[in-house]
Amino acid sequence: MRAIGLAALFLALASPLAAQDGPSRTFTGQDLFGISVAGDPQISPDGRRIAYVRRSADVMTDRMRPTIWLVDVGTGAEEPLVAGPGSHMSPRWSPDGKRLAYVSTAEGGAPQLYVRWMDSGEAARLTGLPNSPTGLTWSPDGRTIAYAMIVPDEGPKLGAAPANKPEGAQWAPPLEIIDRVTFRADGAGDLKPGFSHVFTIPATGGAPRQLTFGTFNHDGGLDFTPDSRALIVGGNRNEGWQREARESELFRIDLSSGTLRAITSRKGPDFRPVVSPDGRMIAWLGNDDIGKAFASTLLYVGNADGTGARLLAPGLDRGIDALEWSADSRSLLIKYDDDGKGRLARIGLDGSVRPITDALAGGSLDRPYTGGEFSAADNGSIAFTTGDVDTPGDVAVIAGGRTRVLTDLNAQLRAKDLGQVREIAVTAPDGLRVPAWLLTPPGYVEGTKVPTILEIHGGPATAYGPYFATDYQLYAAAGYAVLYTNPRGSTSYGQAFTDHIERAYPGKDHDDLMAAVDAAVAAGIADPDNLFITGGSGGGVLTAWAIGKTDRFKAAAVQKPVINMVSQVLVADNPAYFGPYWFGQMPWEAPEAYWARSPLSLVGNVKTPTIVVVGTEDRRTPPVEAEQYYAALQAREVPTALVRVPGASHSITARPSQSAARASAIIAWFDKYRTK
16 A cells, blocks of 8 residues: 555545534544643632633634633632633732733734733733743742743854845755754754743833843743742753753752852752742752663752752652642642552651542543643642543542532533443563553443454553543444553553563563453453554554564554664654663664664564554654654555654644544554454
8 A cells, every 4th residue: 555644544434524414422533623621720829719721622723722711619600711812821820819820822923921910800911022931930929920931042053155145036045053962852843043041020011031041951940939039940051961861950049149059969850849838948859860761750858958858758659740838838739640540649748648639630632641730729729630531631629628520621522422441450471460441332232242452552651541532432433442551661650660661662561461452352342353453652662563473463553653763762852862761872882772672673573454653743753763664564565554644743633633533544444454
């Protein structure tokens, strides 16, 4: 088969987006345009209101557009706060709760910083910036807002074109001179010269003041001290920063003098500082860099000057994603993933851990990744994002000792016949427990065997959980069960579970996946004669690896994969990380090790009909990886097709129509080889 565009394949094959007469109880691709997801819930200091970002699909632009909404905690009443033309995000309350800062493209061009006075409803644009401000943070006295922003740089110069260009002549663009180690980023493409610096601006408007300078990036978070006289920021100011993929320190900037000094100094990342309300301590995230491909992010506390730093709750053994101090400075709220679920807990300064809830859910739509966000009010109330297997993210609150879900953004899904999720017990050949779930098609009758898709998560250091996933519901609506797992190497089960694939990936994680398939067959649900396999990114790696090891699958869809480890570490968007941390050596130092872990090394065994899917603008697993595999399959005359998603980065499902069409193409490919 020849390489074809996604739209062409979508039109040529059977599609869940086909027009229907009247409402359908079947979940279809068209339903992706009706889904909304809540994120970034920010509760007001008095705990009475929550501002959050609602991402909703715009059928006319085929994009998820963010707007800001306001929820009354007492009544649950909602109203749009900033929802006009443009994208609106990052709401942040002033310390007195009377104003709300946010970032918006309401006036076109680059995103700008706005402040809204909540009593009058009037909003003012404070900035006219060349790039988006990030990390908005109010000073405790409410007079200043700090943010970080990429400051453009001229970049290197080498020679010049002839000077005498005739008026009106159409000459070629100037040469692009690149001298950085990392010069591209997924989702951003080729990076323009510039560095991330920290600024402050008066909260009532005025000229921004730049606080950091030099050819360094200061993108590790920021927070004010309680007296509003200093900022704590994260960044890497080492001369060799370009080759230090996991290095950053915390710095204290005195706002009166502008002086900057480091307050941490260990080898490894120190970032996301949060100063205690009483000003005596700082908490932050980080870990010791010992060269592992993945290391859990841990919680540290120290004195305000950086002395006395210590690891808090070393026995927790879970990666920390976010933190906030309690109003009395005696404990911290943290968000982490545990056993495939997003959780909140309170950690005392003595290291004690008190769980609060395991109901957090993130904003992933296509697949059931863990996640979730939260914020806390001065009175102890907590706002967070929540969801389950039937419903994407809503806003919930913990107040007065009880938990309530305040929004119902996707009530229409209750009118749909959805697949149902059950947990299944899986044990790997070496005895390791492998967490796994099985989603059965709508109307599934117990005791019947159905075609089953093994869907593998990316990362590999990430995790799935019992959450809603549009891909899975589309597969289920087409009559397939979906098996998904957290094989060894996944997060949320402790560092040792992740370390099973340290310098050994792919490896025994493949055995975990096959054990899960065996368990689904043994349960009498998965039809052993109708097994299929797919996955994206790290899941694409394992899909290609699996079909090089076994012929048990009728068809495969290898999505945004790494196929050749040698090319991957040199063409992906973070060359300072992939070689040094995945292998500990570069390709010319250990060519045999690189080849042994490349799915391309197994392509001579592949007989499974396979489509290869990739975004044309993917910089994390660039199209050259997918194209190598497609060319190899063609050379071996294995039935194949190359499916390109135009304009898509590694987040291949960012646009609803493409997400639906990609799932449709995979279903059509599997249907072609499915035994009826």
